[in-house]
Structures are given as C-alpha cells and as structure tokens.
Amino acid sequence: MAGLISNGVDLYNMAMLYSLTGKLVETGDNFLVLEISGFGLKVFTHRRTLANLPPIGSGLKIFSYLYLREEGLELYGFLNTQELEFFELLISVSGVGPKSAISIMDVAELKNLLAAIKEERPDLLTRAAGIGRKTGERIILELKSKVHLDESGETVKRIESDVDLIETLCSLGYRRDEVRIALEKVGSNHQKLEDRLRLALKILTGKKPE
Numbered sequence: 001m002a003g004l005i006s007n008g009v010d011l012y013n014m015a016m017l018y019s020l021t022g023k024l025v026e027t028g029d030n031f032l033v034l035e036i037s038g039f040g041l042k043v044f045t046h047r048r049t050l051a052n053l054p055p056i057g058s059g060l061k062i063f064s065y066l067y068l069r070e071e072g073l074e075l076y077g078f079l080n081t082q083e084l085e086f087f088e089l090l091i092s093v094s095g096v097g098p099k100s101a102i103s104i105m106d107v108a109e110l111k112n113l114l115a116a117i118k119e120e121r122p123d124l125l126t127r128a129a130g131i132g133r134k135t136g137e138r139i140i141l142e143l144k145s146k147v148h149l150d151e152s153g154e155t156v157k158r159i160e161s162d163v164d165l166i167e168t169l170c171s172l173g174y175r176r177d178e179v180r181i182a183l184e185k186v187g188s189n190h191q192k193l194e195d196r197l198r199l200a201l202k203i204l205t206g207k208k209p210e
Contacts, residue, residue, distance in 0.1 A: 020077065021061040024053060030102070032077070034060060043077040044098070046106045047177045048184075052079060067098050074098065083110055086147075093142050095135055103130055104139075106177070108159065109184050114147045115155035116140075124159060165197055174204055 020043070022036035027050055034041045043062060054060060062077035063084040076098055078084045083105065090101035104113065107127050116124035122136030149155070162183050169179040182203040186196050 017064050017066050017075075019061060019063050020075075021059070024056055024058050024060045026056070027053065032060075032062075034062065034077075041075055043075045044102060045077050046102050048106070048109065048181060049077070049079055049083075051178075051181050065098075076102065086110055086113070089143055089146060090139065093135075093139050095138065100130055100135075108180065111149065111155060112159050114149040115152040115159065117143050117147050118149055118152040119156045120144065121156060124156070161193060162196070165193065165200065168197065169200060169204065178204065 020034055020036060020041065022034040022041070024032060025035045025040060026033035030046070030050075031042050031044050032050065032053065034043055043064065045062075062079065063081050064078075065076045065084060065087060067074040067076060076087065078087065087098075087101050087105065090096050090104060091098055096104075104125060107113070107125070108116075113125070116122075117140050120140050122133055122140055125131060125136040125139060126133050165183060166176065166179050169182075170176055174182075179200070182200040183196065185203050186199045
C-alpha cells in the first residue's frame with residue numbers, strides 16, 4: 001500500500017484500530033496518555049471522559065478513532081462504543097472535523113445531544129466552541145434520521161430547565177464544565193429544580209448526595 005508505510009508502521013492497518021488497552025499514565029485538559037508495550041499514545045477526548053477515568057496507573061480500555069491528516073496522525077478515544085459511533089457520525093457531516101466534534105461532545109452527555117438533534121434544536125448544539133448556527137442546522141439535517149432516542153422531547157425540557165441551574169452555579173464560582181458533569185451525575189430521576197440544585201451543590205462540594 002504505497003504511501004502508507006512510515007518507519008516500518010503500516011498506517012493502513014493502524015487506521016483499522018477499534019480499541020486500545022493499556023495503562024493510563026497521564027492526563028491533560030483534552031487528552032490522556034495510554035502506555036502500550038512501552039509506547040505512550042496521546043489520545044484526544046472530551047472532559048466528560050477525563051472526569052470518569054480510573055486513577056493514574058490503572059488499566060484502561062478505550063474505543064478509538066485514528067484520524068489521518070497531512071501534518072500527522074491524531075488518536076481520539078472514548079469509554080464506550082456509543083460515543084465512538086456518535087463521534088464518527090459528527091465528523092461525517094460536512095464542515096465538522098474531529099476537534100469540532102469533541103467540542104460538541106463537551107457541551108452535554110450523549111443522551112442530551114441526541115435529543116437536541118431529534119428535536120431539531122440547533123441552539124443546544126451551538127454552545128460548542130467554534131460551532132455556528134449554520135453548522136448546527138447542518139448536523140441536524142444530516143443526522144436526524146440516523147440517531148434514535150426515546151422521550152427526546154422530555155430530555156430537551158430537562159436540558160432547558162438546567163440552563164438556569166448552570167448559570168446559577170457558575171455565578172457561585174464553579175466552572176461550567178464541572179457544573180455540567182455534576183448535573184449529569186444528579187441524573188433524570190430528580191426533576192424538581194430545587195432538588196437538582198441541592199444535589200448538584202453536594203456533588204460540587206464533595207459531599208455524597210442523598
């Protein structure tokens with residue numbers, strides 16, 4: 001396979017990577033480093049993945065996507081196949097590259113993003129850095145028939161109610177990304193605004209929610 005062999009590495013076969021298993025040795029703002037057979041692989045991901053990683057030194061399996069570009073190779077990784085499949089759907093949309101896809105996945109958990117697409121709510125997608133309304137509308141147009149989620153309308157209503165909660169908690173000094181993750185940990189069982197606020201605060205302050 002001409003042009004795909006570099007320093008003895010078959011890039012064609014590497015492109016077929018589906019998962020990687022190794023030892024977690026480092027994390028950064030938007031990446032993790034997985035050590036496999038003495039090699040440290042830098043894997044880009046979103047903050048939600050980083051927040052749910054095991055301790056440094058632990059074994060870790062990720063589901064991966066190898067992106068080939070002129071400047072080199074970039075690895076993207078996720079903790080489950082559903083997120084990997086959604087990432088691949090996003091980058092199939094014209095104008096959405098891997099970094100933009102990661103920015104979108106940073107905005108909300110997968111269920112909420114699927115609901116935003118099914119309910120045709122580009123405003124819930126355009127909160128991602130670098131994602132304009134036209135791109136959000138294009139994502140919805142191209143992916144609406146490809147994603148499936150029951151009760152997407154109810155999920156969108158909860159997302160809307162959480163907007164005020166996010167602003168309230170951010171005004172108390174918490175970072176937007178950690179507030180989003182805390183609300184996701186509260187889950188959908190608690191629907192009342194005051195309950196979600198109380199439980200999110202407990203998570204943010206390190207207390208175990210009831």
